[in-house]
Amino acid sequence: MIALFLILLSGSVSPSVVGAQDRPEGFEQILPRGRIAAVSEPVYVAADEAKIAPSSWVLGVVIDGRPLAYSLNLLNAHEVVNDTVGETHFAAVW
Amino acid sequence: MYSRDYRGRTVDFEASGGLVNSSLVMQDQQTDTYWSIMEGKAISGELEGERLKELPVGEKIQWRHWKGKYPETRALSIDGREDAPDAYRAYFRDEDGFRGQAAEDERLSTKAPIFAFHHGGAAFAAEHRTLVGGKPFQLGDETFVLLYRSNHSSMFRSTLAFVSSAGFTLDDGSWVEKGTGARLDPTAGTFGAAVRLGGFDTFWYNFSLNNPNATLLE
Numbered sequence: 001m002i003a004l005f006l007i008l009l010s011g012s013v014s015p016s017v018v019g020a021q022d023r024p025e026g027f028e029q030i031l032p033r034g035r036i037a038a039v040s041e042p043v044y045v046a047a048d049e050a051k052i053a054p055s056s057w058v059l060g061v062v063i064d065g066r067p068l069a070y071s072l073n074l075l076n077a078h079e080v081v082n083d084t085v086g087e088t089h090f091a092a093v094w
Numbered sequence: 095m096y097s098r099d100y101r102g103r104t105v106d107f108e109a110s111g112g113l114v115n116s117s118l119v120m121q122d123q124q125t126d127t128y129w130s131i132m133e134g135k136a137i138s139g140e141l142e143g144e145r146l147k148e149l150p151v152g153e154k155i156q157w158r159h160w161k162g163k164y165p166e167t168r169a170l171s172i173d174g175r176e177d178a179p180d181a182y183r184a185y186f187r188d189e190d191g192f193r194g195q196a197a198e199d200e201r202l203s204t205k206a207p208i209f210a211f212h213h214g215g216a217a218f219a220a221e222h223r224t225l226v227g228g229k230p231f232q233l234g235d236e237t238f239v240l241l242y243r244s245n246h247s248s249m250f251r252s253t254l255a256f257v258s259s260a261g262f263t264l265d266d267g268s269w270v271e272k273g274t275g276a277r278l279d280p281t282a283g284t285f286g287a288a289v290r291l292g293g294f295d296t297f298w299y300n301f302s303l304n305n306p307n308a309t310l311l312e
Binding site: 047063089 | 095096097098099104106107108109110111112113114115118119120121126128130131137138139149151152153154155156157158160161163164165166167168169170171172175176177178179180181182248250
């Protein structure tokens with residue numbers, strides 16, 4: 001939805017406009033690339049084992065009949081989860 | 095949710111660590127291309143111009159409701175944790191954008207929650223509060239969308255969005271797709287065989303700063 005984790009981490013960082021040729025116009029490097037590590041080998045647990053508050057918001061998806069849930073609070077620290085189910089290569093982004 | 099397949103290859107996305115107009119920019123690890131969520135496309139690098147392919151298979155929902163719908167669901171676990179504290183409560187309640195950023199387009203307030211999507215290369219937005227109970231829009235001669243929010247939706251709850259070539263109509267208090275007769279079930283989030291419309295819920299300033307020519311659906 002938004003670069004939420006940047007808000008948390010960038011409090012003491014002075015952002016600078018980076019003028020590298022391949023960077024998009026107006027791009028501001030707030031944190032070093034890689035500081036917010038994407039999840040590329042996700043691990044899942046069964047619903048009954050998941051310690052998630054009942055009122056917590058999740059991104060729920062069903063791919064090839066397989067339901068998966070991503071806590072938004074957990075995604076805040078990673079922004080992106082790369083995964084594959086069947087033939088579907090997807091990224092969960094928050 | 096986005097596909098990771100572009101131009102015959104599968105990429106891995108990650109946060110670039112940077113923003114454009116206060117909004118997340120991703121990079122892929124294979125080509126280092128920069129991808130803007132708000133613009134819905136690659137904005138610089140080898141894959142520049144490629145549209146992000148949305149997979150309308152997800153919904154934001156509270157855990158108890160998701161678990162009730164899908165008891166067999168599995169949940170992401172990182173370092174033995176499946177949840178974390180909500181670090182952004184203050185941000186979501188604040189009237190200002192990130193670092194005081196304000197919307198330049200004053201059609202809506204800076205932090206007005208909206209549903210946003212791209213269609214045919216154009217950007218569209220609709221304010222959440224206008225979608226309570228459902229609202230149909232016509233985007234072109236044969237493109238109709240229905241956007242629906244319940245009257246008690248948290249801003250986190252996904253807007254239900256569907257697209258049809260025949261249109262939608264209200265029948266006895268229910269939204270029906272013309273032609274197929276499919277009925278919207280707002281609780282289940284299903285609409286028969288009606289096609290889900292890709293899009294996302296965000297704040298007006300994030301979307302309008304990155305899509306200054308966005309059409310505001312009213």
